[in-house]
Amino acid sequence: MTLVPGNSLLTETPEEGRELAIAIARKTIGAIQPDADTRHVLRPGYATNADSLTMAAHVVAIEFATIAAANNYWRT
Amino acid sequence: MTLVPGNSLLTETPEEGRELAIAIARKTIGAIQPDADTRHVLRPGYATNADSLTMAAHVVAIEFATIAAANNYWRT
Amino acid sequence: MTLVPGNSLLTETPEEGRELAIAIARKTIGAIQPDADTRHVLRPGYATNADSLTMAAHVVAIEFATIAAANNYWRT
Amino acid sequence: MTLVPGNSLLTETPEEGRELAIAIARKTIGAIQPDADTRHVLRPGYATNADSLTMAAHVVAIEFATIAAANNYWRT
Amino acid sequence: MTLVPGNSLLTETPEEGRELAIAIARKTIGAIQPDADTRHVLRPGYATNADSLTMAAHVVAIEFATIAAANNYWRT
Amino acid sequence: MTLVPGNSLLTETPEEGRELAIAIARKTIGAIQPDADTRHVLRPGYATNADSLTMAAHVVAIEFATIAAANNYWRT
Numbered sequence: 001m002t003l004v005p006g007n008s009l010l011t012e013t014p015e016e017g018r019e020l021a022i023a024i025a026r027k028t029i030g031a032i033q034p035d036a037d038t039r040h041v042l043r044p045g046y047a048t049n050a051d052s053l054t055m056a057a058h059v060v061a062i063e064f065a066t067i068a069a070a071n072n073y074w075r076t
Numbered sequence: 077m078t079l080v081p082g083n084s085l086l087t088e089t090p091e092e093g094r095e096l097a098i099a100i101a102r103k104t105i106g107a108i109q110p111d112a113d114t115r116h117v118l119r120p121g122y123a124t125n126a127d128s129l130t131m132a133a134h135v136v137a138i139e140f141a142t143i144a145a146a147n148n149y150w151r152t
Numbered sequence: 153m154t155l156v157p158g159n160s161l162l163t164e165t166p167e168e169g170r171e172l173a174i175a176i177a178r179k180t181i182g183a184i185q186p187d188a189d190t191r192h193v194l195r196p197g198y199a200t201n202a203d204s205l206t207m208a209a210h211v212v213a214i215e216f217a218t219i220a221a222a223n224n225y226w227r228t
Numbered sequence: 229m230t231l232v233p234g235n236s237l238l239t240e241t242p243e244e245g246r247e248l249a250i251a252i253a254r255k256t257i258g259a260i261q262p263d264a265d266t267r268h269v270l271r272p273g274y275a276t277n278a279d280s281l282t283m284a285a286h287v288v289a290i291e292f293a294t295i296a297a298a299n300n301y302w303r304t
Numbered sequence: 305m306t307l308v309p310g311n312s313l314l315t316e317t318p319e320e321g322r323e324l325a326i327a328i329a330r331k332t333i334g335a336i337q338p339d340a341d342t343r344h345v346l347r348p349g350y351a352t353n354a355d356s357l358t359m360a361a362h363v364v365a366i367e368f369a370t371i372a373a374a375n376n377y378w379r380t
Numbered sequence: 381m382t383l384v385p386g387n388s389l390l391t392e393t394p395e396e397g398r399e400l401a402i403a404i405a406r407k408t409i410g411a412i413q414p415d416a417d418t419r420h421v422l423r424p425g426y427a428t429n430a431d432s433l434t435m436a437a438h439v440v441a442i443e444f445a446t447i448a449a450a451n452n453y454w455r456t
Contacts, residue, residue, distance in 0.1 A: 149222030
């Protein structure tokens, strides 16, 4: 199983870093609940609940903080 | 889809950094729930629930922490 | 709209840094729910619920962490 | 109102840093809900709920992280 | 009891770092609830609840942040 | 009351650092709810609830992040 796509935290741009953050968060969910059918069943309830969306965005924010630090915030 | 408006974490001022934090958080919600109509339906319930607002502010706080570090806290 | 009062994270003292953390958190709530009447309606329920208060204190703690780092923890 | 007792994040020891973290978290609750009677009413329900206690410990953990960094982790 | 497999935060790759983050999070649950039968009973309910999965992914994200910092983000 | 056993964040190994993180988290709960009987009553409900366990593991993760930084991640 791949948990970190590309096996690197380094990206060219913040945009790609953000995409990686979302991907990593999703891979973690896949690792904890490997059954794709179950994840598919859960999606509608979760994607139509504001607090569930906020909780998911929270996780992405934390993953992104790590990726941004890894890339020295793409300062140059 | 744009996840990081301007594709940079660098801003001129803390105020602009804060605006970026809010924008990034919203873009993430849009990435997880791409249907604008659904997001529109969810907004009234969420925007009139104190805990939901606090949860959203929490995410903004984390995004801002990353942006502030990227900008060396606008110290100079 | 002002999101960061004074447009700076720098304060003279930890006490002022803490006040700024609270102010920034409140400004974020105001940005998400701009209607002051709605915020006013929500306050009693939220301010008399222990978990809601803890959640709010949590956000302040994160904002303060950023402000404290910006000020090099007021070490000197 | 005092939000940071002693108006400093520096302490002699980790133990004192931990006490300060708890004190700062409590002061924040006091700032958000200034009425001592209300806080007193809320305490029994909150102090006998495991999740409420965990949430409170979470906030202390974050305040302590800031204080520990301020003190260079009391390494010497 | 082992809480940190290998007793080190250093890994060769981000992928291994991510695996370690998941392992450490699970070991903590095992430390708090040492009874394997109880953990087994809890798993179906938790693994089929979207918010529970998000909460778990949140913990993994925080463990990974620590591991990534320990490894200087596997930059070289 | 002791909040930080040994009054130091420095440990020989990550494993000991993890044990300290758990101990510190527990001491905080003890500080907020000093009555051991109450804590004893709460334990079964909390230890058999997956989300409660995840919330507790979350706090341990944050305490560990601080301890790991204090120990320079036990890199050498």
